[in-house]
Amino acid sequence: MTIDLEMAEIAKVFFQESREGLDAMESGLLTLGATADGESINTIFRAAHSIKGGSATFGFAEVATFTHGVETLLDEMRNKVRPITAEAVQTLLQACDCLREMIAATEAEQPLDQGRIASLNGDITQILGERPTEAHAAAPVAPAAAANSAGSAAASADGGTSGWRVIFEPVVDLLRLRNEPTRMFAELGRLGDFTAHADVSRLPALDALDPESCYLSWNIEIAGEIPRPKLDEVFDWVDSHCRLEFTPTGRAAPAAGAQPVAQPSAATAATPAESKAVPPAEAERSPAPAVAAVQKSAGESGSIRVATEKVDDIINLVGELLITQSMLSGFADGIDPNDLDRLRQGLSQLARNTRELQESVMQIRMLPISFAFNRFPRIVHDLSRKLDKKVELKLVGENTELDKTVLEKISDPLVHLVRNALDHGLETPERRLAAGKPETGTLELAAFHEGGNIIIEVRDDGGGLNKAKILQKARERSLVAPDQELTD
Amino acid sequence: MAKKILAVDDSASMRQMVLFTLKGAGYEVVQACDGVEALELARKSAVDLVLTDVHMPRMDGITLVRELRALVNYKLVPMLILTTESSQEKKMDGKRAGATGWIVKPFNPPQLLATVARVI
Numbered sequence: 290m291t292i293d294l295e296m297a298e299i300a301k302v303f304f305q306e307s308r309e310g311l312d313a314m315e316s317g318l319l320t321l322g323a324t325a326d327g328e329s330i331n332t333i334f335r336a337a338h339s340i341k342g343g344s345a346t347f348g349f350a351e352v353a354t355f356t357h358g359v360e361t362l363l364d365e366m367r368n369k370v371r372p373i374t375a376e377a378v379q380t381l382l383q384a385c386d387c388l389r390e391m392i393a394a395t396e397a398e399q400p401l402d403q404g405r406i407a408s409l410n411g412d413i414t415q416i417l418g419e420r421p422t423e424a425h426a427a428a429p430v431a432p433a434a435a436a437n438s439a440g441s442a443a444a445s446a447d448g449g450t451s452g453w454r455v456i457f458e459p460v461v462d463l464l465r466l467r468n469e470p471t472r473m474f475a476e477l478g479r480l481g482d483f484t485a486h487a488d489v490s491r492l493p494a495l496d497a498l499d500p501e502s503c504y505l506s507w508n509i510e511i512a513g514e515i516p517r518p519k520l521d522e523v524f525d526w527v528d529s530h531c532r533l534e535f536t537p538t539g540r541a542a543p544a545a546g547a548q549p550v551a552q553p554s555a556a557t558a559a560t561p562a563e564s565k566a567v568p569p570a571e572a573e574r575s576p577a578p579a580v581a582a583v584q585k586s587a588g589e590s591g592s593i594r595v596a597t598e599k600v601d602d603i604i605n606l607v608g609e610l611l612i613t614q615s616m617l618s619g620f621a622d623g624i625d626p627n628d629l630d631r632l633r634q635g636l637s638q639l640a641r642n643t644r645e646l647q648e649s650v651m652q653i654r655m656l657p658i659s660f661a662f663n664r665f666p667r668i669v670h671d672l673s674r675k676l677d678k679k680v681e682l683k684l685v686g687e688n689t690e691l692d693k694t695v696l697e698k699i700s701d702p703l704v705h706l707v708r709n710a711l712d713h714g715l716e717t718p719e720r721r722l723a724a725g726k727p728e729t730g731t732l733e734l735a736a737f738h739e740g741g742n743i744i745i746e747v748r749d750d751g752g753g754l755n756k757a758k759i760l761q762k763a764r765e766r767s768l769v770a771p772d773q774e775l776t777d
Numbered sequence: 778m779a780k781k782i783l784a785v786d787d788s789a790s791m792r793q794m795v796l797f798t799l800k801g802a803g804y805e806v807v808q809a810c811d812g813v814e815a816l817e818l819a820r821k822s823a824v825d826l827v828l829t830d831v832h833m834p835r836m837d838g839i840t841l842v843r844e845l846r847a848l849v850n851y852k853l854v855p856m857l858i859l860t861t862e863s864s865q866e867k868k869m870d871g872k873r874a875g876a877t878g879w880i881v882k883p884f885n886p887p888q889l890l891a892t893v894a895r896v897i
Contacts, residue, residue, distance in 0.1 A: 302790040338832050345883035469855075
């Protein structure tokens with residue numbers, strides 16, 4: 290399989306994963322207002338971060354650029370640089386919707402809704418610009434393929450050199466900092482022919498020598514037209530742990546190239562290497578372990594993802610098996626009486642096995658009702674905002690399992706019931722207060738087993754329908770006779 | 778014997794991409810989806826290189842590197858963190874924790890292989 294084909298396969302995983310990430314972001318954002326613990330904002334941030342990284346890796350630059358803004362905003366919220374406001378949460382929720390569409394369009398290779406993307410991007414940029422933060426300006430993330438182009442552009446600015454003299458003076462801790470100079474020399478060798486003279490002046494007497502320390506430094510002459518960024522790359526993991534000096538040799542570079550250039554950071558070359566090295570104390574107090582509460586994930590533990598068709602196939606096959614088994618049982622009634630007992634025994638065992646197999650296969654298609662319930666926090670959030678009502682949504686029995694096909698069928702009717710409850714059942718905060726009720730209404734979605742059935746309840750603590758008013762309307766339209774009395 | 782690499786990332790697609798790239802180049806790869814799982818795996822068997830993402834649930838990549846460095850078997854094992862361009866700070870955090878170096882995201886398979894070849 291070629292790389293491209295394989296990458297396309299992996300991209301599919303990325304799309305699926307992004308959808309899950311967006312679901313996690315959405316449900317996280319919906320709980321942010323209520324319980325603002327550090328871990329939930331971290332979870333949201335990580336989801337955005339993964340989508341950004343993945344989309345950039347798989348070459349979906351527009352998704353990556355858009356997510357970058359979202360991620361920056363979340364990062365500021367996470368680090369408490371920016372407050373978590375209802376408006377910002379609303380914008381982020383819309384960004385989730387937009388990203389969902391972008392992912393779907395990208396997967397289907399359809400054009401993106403540029404207008405919507407630009408407008409939301411504007412909203413995010415506006416929030417980010419509301420108070421000066423360090424110039425984190427939306428640096429678009431270039432797709433992986435373009436990552437090196439900057440390097441070659443910078444190289445041409447150096448003019449041509451026919452080689453470099455490099456002074457490489459590592460701190461004695463180099464090895465303990467897990468950097469192996471021989472590997473760096475191997476890397477240099479890939480760039481061109483070089484000679485390295487070891488400077489042994491720092492080498493102590495044998496009895497004072499610590500085998501884990503690096504006492505050597507090197508003067509390196511490397512030949513060839515090597516762009517400076519290539520050299521930087523070789524040393525970029527260690528440049529804070531050594532004194533480095535790069536001097537072009539041979540043909541002089543134009544402009545500033547006349548005198549030796551000491552880099553990468555001027556400070557590194559100017560001050561003794563040791564002062565630049567990280568003091569151990571600082572290493573001690575680097576970030577506290579972010580081991581936090583284990584993620585609660587409804588129904589995620591130990592689950593597998595199976596295509597529905599495959600499961601349907603198995604269920605059909607098991608059905609066939611059951612039929613064959615019962616046919617054999619019937620057939621057994623009319624054969625040689627001597628073998629009959631053993632045959633019957635075998636058949637009853639087959640019957641038991643088949644039944645058990647069917648039961649466990651049916652079980653595969655069972656999903657927790659949370660799959661249907663999970664969309665409601667967002668629906669209730671949006672709708673209550675629109676209606677200016679305050680609603681707390683309670684989900685009960687989310688792990689109650691239902692057949693996937695049933696689950697899909699009840700989802701839309703449930704939405705209808707919930708909308709009704711919000712529209713007509715629950716009152717506005719003022720009316721609730723006037724009626725002596727708490728300002729925030731409660732809407733409960735519950736699922737439970739009862740006598741072999743699964744009961745799904747939608748319950749609210751609102752005023753309900755105004756019976757007198759409805760009856761009056763019905764009489765006005767002559768739907769109900771004026772003297773007719775109706776039961777509830 | 779094939780060099781063994783421990784790849785740690787909470788994103789399944791990134792893990793697959795890393796796995797596919799490294800296996801294709803003849804490395805043996807073990808995977809973990811967060812720092813806690815990686816630490817457990819690393820305690821059980823030795824690896825020649827650790828590649829870890831930074832942002833992960835339960836235990837992040839920086840903490841993982843620091844925890845691994847505290848194990849006697851991992852004192853000298855190269856460890857690379859996968860990080861994004863913007864996070865100079867993370868690179869330095871990584872170095873302080875004991876990482877050998879980093880790979881800047883996004884990267885493509887050849888870039889990943891070139892970086893891995895620098896350390897093992």
